[in-house]
Amino acid sequence: MGRRIGVQTVEIVSKPRIISTYNIVGPKEGQGPLAKYFDKILEDDLNGTESFEKAETSLLYTAVSESIKKAKLKETDINFLLAGDLLNQLFSSTFAARELNIPFLGLYGACSTMAESLSVGAMIMEGGFANYVVAATSSHFSAAERQYRLPLEMGSQRAPTAQWTVTGSGAMVLGKKGNFPCVTHVTIGKVKDYGIKDVNNMGVSMAPAAVDTIKQHFMDTGRKPSDYDIIATGDLGKIGRQFTEELLLEYKYDMKGNYIDCGEEIFNSEKQGTNAGGSGCGCSAVVATGYLYKNMLKGKFKRILLVSTGALLSTTSSLQGETIPGIAHAVSIEFGGE
Amino acid sequence: MGRRIGVQTVEIVSKPRIISTYNIVGPKEGQGPLAKYFDKILEDDLNGTESFEKAETSLLYTAVSESIKKAKLKETDINFLLAGDLLNQLFSSTFAARELNIPFLGLYGACSTMAESLSVGAMIMEGGFANYVVAATSSHFSAAERQYRLPLEMGSQRAPTAQWTVTGSGAMVLGKKGNFPCVTHVTIGKVKDYGIKDVNNMGVSMAPAAVDTIKQHFMDTGRKPSDYDIIATGDLGKIGRQFTEELLLEYKYDMKGNYIDCGEEIFNSEKQGTNAGGSGCGCSAVVATGYLYKNMLKGKFKRILLVSTGALLSTTSSLQGETIPGIAHAVSIEFGGE
Numbered sequence: 001m002g003r004r005i006g007v008q009t010v011e012i013v014s015k016p017r018i019i020s021t022y023n024i025v026g027p028k029e030g031q032g033p034l035a036k037y038f039d040k041i042l043e044d045d046l047n048g049t050e051s052f053e054k055a056e057t058s059l060l061y062t063a064v065s066e067s068i069k070k071a072k073l074k075e076t077d078i079n080f081l082l083a084g085d086l087l088n089q090l091f092s093s094t095f096a097a098r099e100l101n102i103p104f105l106g107l108y109g110a111c112s113t114m115a116e117s118l119s120v121g122a123m124i125m126e127g128g129f130a131n132y133v134v135a136a137t138s139s140h141f142s143a144a145e146r147q148y149r150l151p152l153e154m155g156s157q158r159a160p161t162a163q164w165t166v167t168g169s170g171a172m173v174l175g176k177k178g179n180f181p182c183v184t185h186v187t188i189g190k191v192k193d194y195g196i197k198d199v200n201n202m203g204v205s206m207a208p209a210a211v212d213t214i215k216q217h218f219m220d221t222g223r224k225p226s227d228y229d230i231i232a233t234g235d236l237g238k239i240g241r242q243f244t245e246e247l248l249l250e251y252k253y254d255m256k257g258n259y260i261d262c263g264e265e266i267f268n269s270e271k272q273g274t275n276a277g278g279s280g281c282g283c284s285a286v287v288a289t290g291y292l293y294k295n296m297l298k299g300k301f302k303r304i305l306l307v308s309t310g311a312l313l314s315t316t317s318s319l320q321g322e323t324i325p326g327i328a329h330a331v332s333i334e335f336g337g338e
Numbered sequence: 339m340g341r342r343i344g345v346q347t348v349e350i351v352s353k354p355r356i357i358s359t360y361n362i363v364g365p366k367e368g369q370g371p372l373a374k375y376f377d378k379i380l381e382d383d384l385n386g387t388e389s390f391e392k393a394e395t396s397l398l399y400t401a402v403s404e405s406i407k408k409a410k411l412k413e414t415d416i417n418f419l420l421a422g423d424l425l426n427q428l429f430s431s432t433f434a435a436r437e438l439n440i441p442f443l444g445l446y447g448a449c450s451t452m453a454e455s456l457s458v459g460a461m462i463m464e465g466g467f468a469n470y471v472v473a474a475t476s477s478h479f480s481a482a483e484r485q486y487r488l489p490l491e492m493g494s495q496r497a498p499t500a501q502w503t504v505t506g507s508g509a510m511v512l513g514k515k516g517n518f519p520c521v522t523h524v525t526i527g528k529v530k531d532y533g534i535k536d537v538n539n540m541g542v543s544m545a546p547a548a549v550d551t552i553k554q555h556f557m558d559t560g561r562k563p564s565d566y567d568i569i570a571t572g573d574l575g576k577i578g579r580q581f582t583e584e585l586l587l588e589y590k591y592d593m594k595g596n597y598i599d600c601g602e603e604i605f606n607s608e609k610q611g612t613n614a615g616g617s618g619c620g621c622s623a624v625v626a627t628g629y630l631y632k633n634m635l636k637g638k639f640k641r642i643l644l645v646s647t648g649a650l651l652s653t654t655s656s657l658q659g660e661t662i663p664g665i666a667h668a669v670s671i672e673f674g675g676e
Contacts, residue, residue: 001339001466004417008441010467051658079342080526088426089652090446094529098663103346103526105454106446106650108428116443120458127465128339129348147654188418188441191432312444314427316485320389325436 002126006220008187008213015182016125016133018333019175021289022067024059026141026167029278029286032267037290038168039066045142045167053091056140059169059282060085060096063289064136067171071132075101078173079130082121084113085138085281086165087147092138102134110310111206111235112189113137114170114285115329118306121174122183122331131176138169139280148199148315159200163237163263163279164272170285172293181296181335185221189213191312193325199318203240203263203276206309209326210236211247214307217330218253225255229301232292233328234262234284234308237277238269262287262308284308296335306331340464344558346525346551353520354463354471356671357513359627360405362397364479364505367616367624370605375628376506377404383480383505391429394478397507397620398423398434401627402474405509409470413439416511417468420459422451423476423619424503425485430476440472448648449544449573450527451475452508452623453667456644459512460521460669469514476507477618486537486653497538501575501601501617502610508623510631519634523559523670527551529650531663537656541578541601541614544647547664548574549585552645555668556591563593567639570630571666572600572622572646575615576607600625600646622646634673644669 003011022039030041040062047055060083068075081100083093084107097104109116117135124130142152144165150156174183192209210233218224225231225248236244241261248255262284263277288306295301309328318324341349360377368379378400385393398421406413419438421431422445435442447454455473462468480490482503488494512521530550534543548571556562563569563586574582579599586593600622601615626644633639647666656662 003466004468053654053658084446086427087652088654089424089448089650091652091655094650094663095655095660098529098531101528104529104665105458105526108422108444108446110427120443120462123465123467124458124461126467127461128341129461129464130342188443190439191436191442193436312427312432314425314429316391316426317429317433320391322433325432327442 008216009220010186012122012126012183012186014126015184016122016174017178017180017182018172019178019180020067020071020173021293022063022070023170023286023289024062024168025286029166029168029266032272034266034291037294052140052143053087056092056138056143057095060092060136060138061099063169063171064096064100064134067134067173071173073132078102078132078134080105080124080133082107082117083136084108084117086144109327110312111279111281112308112310112327112329113281114288115306115308115331118172118331119186119188119329122186125174133174134171136171137281137285139165139282141165141167144280158275160275161201161239162275163202163277164274165280166266166278166283168282168286170289172289181293181333183331184334185332187213187217187330189328191325191327193323195323197323202279202311203237204243205311205324206236206326207240207243209328210244210307210309213328213330214248215251225253225258228258228303228305231259231305232262234287235279236261236309237263239276303334306333346554347558348524350460350464350521350524352464353522354460354512355516355518355520356510357516357518358405358409358511359631360401360408361508361624361627362400362506363624367504367506367604370610372604372629375632390478390481391425394430394476394481395433398430398474398476399437401507401509402434402438402472405472405511409511411470416440416470416472418443418462418471420445420455421474422446422455424482447665448650449617449619450646450648450665450667451619452626453644453646453669456510456669457524457526457667460524463512471512472509474509475619475623477503477620479503479505482618496613498613499539499577500613501540501615502612503618504604504616504621506620506624508627510627519631519671519673521669522672525551525555525668527666529663529665531661533661535661540617540649541575542581543649543662544574544664545578545581545585547666548582548645548647551666551668552586553589563591563596566596566641566643569597569643570600572625573617574599574647575601577614641672644671
């Protein structure tokens, strides 16, 4: 039975285990600094399909089905699939779920969806409703560009503060037993909007939400930044990460030394032309299932805080003059070592 | 601690109570046969705002905040808001949540979202993570038309099988105690696609999902249709409802006598020109929080099964030649009487 700690944080007492993960990324992500942590790197970002949206669907399907195989399970062993993506009406998640014989719960938190699906999945496990749950998200650069921004064919110049949507998908299988990294705490965020309107500066739009959730997580748990081996936001990019660090310092939380951002880590932005860094639901998914999870298994990180962040705008809201609301959810993951 | 029953159904042993509901609808819904069950009927479907999307946001905000007031609670008493809507990137839910000081989990299941938010909310309650949860959804005819179909200004003729998106929002507050209707079982559906491509025939597209979930619910629980005072799908409309009834009869489940569809009930389609009936996330939300809930409080219905159904298409998926996947989730609600 879980319990509430403080205002926004809950303790997952039964500690659901992340018994396997799988991720798959596009060619550009495979040329980045985290390449060795990816399970599969595509040569063709269409992945043999006829559209970017169908390609993203195939990535999510692959991540989910391969994560299940890796856990030596069958689709019918999985009680719930919790998934979401950036495309209108969750195109990728829905059409991937159509091919999977698993009860499906669609979630949307923009780029915060990986932490959201993991959080809800862990709470469902704790409630006694599932033996196994899969949490997954995806994104695709070309599908996101044409939905949110401009036709790729225009070849528009990108703002220095702009981020590059990650082509990739990551999935995690949660189970009850075994010696694996486990989910111990979840802090569900509130929607925060500090009035940023610049759709080419998502990192700064989302930073207040990241700050609010991280601060609340520390207040609720009594922990401090140094209690974590690594705190990973995602996907604030370089500028949003700096902003978050500065704002948290104003609340006396010194993040220096163990704070990274998934969007900043996934690309070598100077060499790869990704400006402020990566973004997209797939970004924190592939970094969490790759770099973070695999280094936990190796014993390099014993306790991490994953803080996926989402910019909750739509093209309609921006056209109607709205500012950009953000949200962040934090998940604490621990592993004693294999 | 909840428990799994059969393949897709879980029992919510602690029986979270629906301690209050609130709904708000547009003028057309207020002229329909269920008018007396609505808490507020708008005279102006813009509700004083400058766009249909902002109007929908105001409906959702009103439903959530008034449901909290009706339960004699404050926003800060609510541990989670679970909400979703039809608009791209959950415009209404996000911008309503921005004005509410409540941790937010965005969900998307198209018109199945009311049952999805109620199901996930009940599972979170059972896990011990919340004292109070709000589950809510919304839709708006004019916002949906211009996003999914054609500009209203064109005045296009509607197909006889077409449905009319409900302008409305419904919210439910879940609590632990008190003599109120309570959630006892949840059956989470799988994505089903029988190859329908006609976007003007959503009811038939979703019927296979409704049939699959209802059949599975009966198999898992050992119940039969007559164990419920009322079974309400939503929003299949007249044609989808007939189709569902026929298909279930093939599996020997005779639904005659106690089966209704929220989309069919909300309008007098012959007089109101709504063709096959109502649809939209808001449809099953306002029927469930109005007609169903209020008749439970009166003792007319002691045990109901709410089966919200969603068509998981997007304009992009249809343009790319895809068929229409459907999903349905079933929630069993019981009340002994006041």
